[in-house]
Amino acid sequence: MGTQPTPFSKTRADHASETAEDYVEAISDILQRQSECRVKDLAAHMEVSHVTVTRTLQRLCGERLVDKDPYGPCRLTESGRRLARQSRERHAIVLAFLKAIGVPEHEAIADAEGMEHHVGKATLMAMRQHLDR
Secondary structure, eight states: OOSSOOHHHHHHHHHHHHHHHHHHHHHHHHHHHSSOBOHHHHHHHHTOOHHHHHHHHHHHHHTTSEEEOTTSOEEEOHHHHHHHHHHHHHHHHHHHHHHHTTOOHHHHHHHHHHHTTTOOHHHHHHHHHHHHO
16 A cells, blocks of 8 residues: 555544544533533433443543543543534534535535534635635
């Protein structure tokens, strides 16, 4: 194989970070609505089991995106807050772009949720420039 990464390697890398981005964004959203974010809040928000949330939070703590005491609420670290902001901004640009090119809003909302994790920097910049015109 050459030195150029394959499109598949980018997709695999994007999938690896997708869960982390979804979780830090969800924690941020929950904390904007209420004073703390607990496992049960995340499980309801993400529509997954408590076990899934607990395992994911353990991984995110290891990646230093989340702080959590046993049986306590979770908090975003500075890195987690930064990732949540970046993810939210990417989502907003992709959603606005899809709507601008005529995608019906309900489809644009659904599509943007997946696309935000896979759009490259150059594509995102082109979308932003298109929207700024």
